[in-house]
Amino acid sequence: MRNWLSNRVPQSDSMAKGIKPLLFAALLSSTWLAGPGDAWAIPDRVTVNAMEYPWSAIGKIETSIGHCSGFLISKKHVLTAAHCLYDRERNQWVKPSEVHFTAGYQNHQHTLKSAVKSYKQSKKYKKTRDASVKNTATDWALLELKHPLGKDAGWLALKRLDKALLQDLAEGEAALLHAGYRGDSPHRLKAGFGCEIAGYFKNGIGIAHRCSIMQGDSGSPLLVFADGRIYATGVHVIGASDGRREIAGALSVSIFHPDVGSPRAARILRPAGNIWRESKPPRASRKAEKAPVTTIDLLLGELGYLRGLGKRTSPSKRRNAIQAFLKDTNMTGPARPSVSLLGELVRQLK
Known part of the structure; x- marks a missing residue:
């Protein structure tokens, strides 16, 4: 090597x-x-x-x-x-x-x-x-x-x-x-x-x-x-x-x-x-979504902010989980899924 x-x-x-x-x-x-x-x-x-x-x-x-x-x-x-x-x-x-x-x-x-x-x-x-x-x-x-x-x-x-x-x-x-x-x-x-x-x-x-x-x-x-x-x-x-x-x-x-x-x-x-x-990101269409919602739900669950993974997550439940994550990490931003949020979640996995 x-x-x-x-x-x-x-x-x-x-x-x-x-x-x-x-x-x-x-x-x-x-x-x-x-x-x-x-x-x-x-x-x-x-x-x-x-x-x-x-x-x-x-x-x-x-x-x-x-x-x-x-x-x-x-x-x-x-x-x-x-x-x-x-x-x-x-x-x-x-x-x-x-x-x-x-x-x-x-x-x-x-x-x-x-x-x-x-x-x-x-x-x-x-x-x-x-x-x-x-x-x-x-x-x-x-x-x-x-x-x-x-x-x-x-x-x-x-x-x-x-x-x-x-x-x-x-x-x-x-x-x-x-x-x-x-x-x-x-x-x-x-x-x-x-x-x-x-x-x-x-x-x-x-x-x-x-x-x-x-x-x-x-x-x-x-x-x-x-x-x-x-x-x-x-x-x-x-x-x-x-x-x-x-x-x-x-x-x-x-x-x-x-x-x-x-x-x-x-x-x-x-x-x-x-x-x-x-x-x-993709243009607005009914094909690919602009944000990795599914992966964000998974990582929020891995970090303890979402429970009951495997079931459909409601928008309000996801928003509350994101708000809690942002608060705990002293970050600001909209409480909605985004590529930026994906990156921040990945950083916290270390």
């Missing part, structure tokens, strides 16, 4: 080269090979309502070779892992016509589904190499959808995990979380909260953390709640183990930044627009 993982805070966001691969496994999409008691099964994730934002911006990618996860970064653009699109048996990339993306997919419901018009990936992706640190920097792909699902699902802005954000995480002012369509639950979106940084790949090219990640999670976002907003700060591409613990590996979105990242990667993402500004 020490050959690739460092506990030192990255001094820059420059891209690393020549990092030695060690103990990695791809979060491959076709079949989940581990059983409930095997290495990847860590019971610390919960089912969330995928049709509530921000979860609705995350979706399931289905191809001729299996499934992965991905997330919207604009109305029509989805970020995912490149290895989700490479057919190693046929030794070729899958055709765009063989790829479909469903935002907010859950329980076989394809309310927000689109075919893929085209996709682009790094030309330096090593198609013959298994998952490794060396391949991490190129294990990304940008899908262009035929339909602008982001209007009804919302999308996620990108945010670099820089020194300031790392300091906020260390002080509990920010929180890491994630969600994806893991292999043992391919029809339900599952989220994990309170992810802890385990280290960094050389020069900050990748983010290693101790969250429950398994096959099917490839392409899912490493999320960060900061400044009252939700962002994507990494793309999950690999998993690792030293025999005692599991480590998840995410490609830092810094690689897409026009100032510090790969010029070609930044150029490919340019059609998605200003992906660094702020995340966008």
Whole structure:
């Protein structure tokens, strides 16, 4: 583990080269090979309502070779892992016509589904190499959808995990979380909260953390709640183990930044627009909801502010629970569900 993982805070966001691969496994999409008691099964994730934002911006990618996860970064653009699109048996990339993306997919419901018009990936992706640190920097792909699902699902802005954000995480002012369509639950979106940084790949090219990640999670976002907003700060591409613990590996979105990242990667993402500004909730519609009400109820219950979970929570009961939470934590704000409230609840779970 020490050959690739460092506990030192990255001094820059420059891209690393020549990092030695060690103990990695791809979060491959076709079949989940581990059983409930095997290495990847860590019971610390919960089912969330995928049709509530921000979860609705995350979706399931289905191809001729299996499934992965991905997330919207604009109305029509989805970020995912490149290895989700490479057919190693046929030794070729899958055709765009063989790829479909469903935002907010859950329980076989394809309310927000689109075919893929085209996709682009790094030309330096090593198609013959298994998952490794060396391949991490190129294990990304940008899908262009035929339909602008982001209007009804919302999308996620990108945010670099820089020194300031790392300091906020260390002080509990920010929180890491994630969600994806893991292999043992391919029809339900599952989220994990309170992810802890385990280290960094050389020069900050990748983010290693101790969250429950398994096959099917490839392409899912490493999320960060900061400044009252939700962002994507990494793309999950690999998993690792030293025999005692599991480590998840995410490609830092810094690689897409026009100032510090790969010029070609930044150029490919340019059609998605200003992906660094702020995340966008869905428009008012009867499709995806703008706030994660179900998850907020769950976390309020976990923190002791709601009882009788599993039953329908009345608006007045939820409002009273939120007011009590805000009072106990010396926070102000409206007593209604919001992405900001979700982040504050997640921060209190630590």
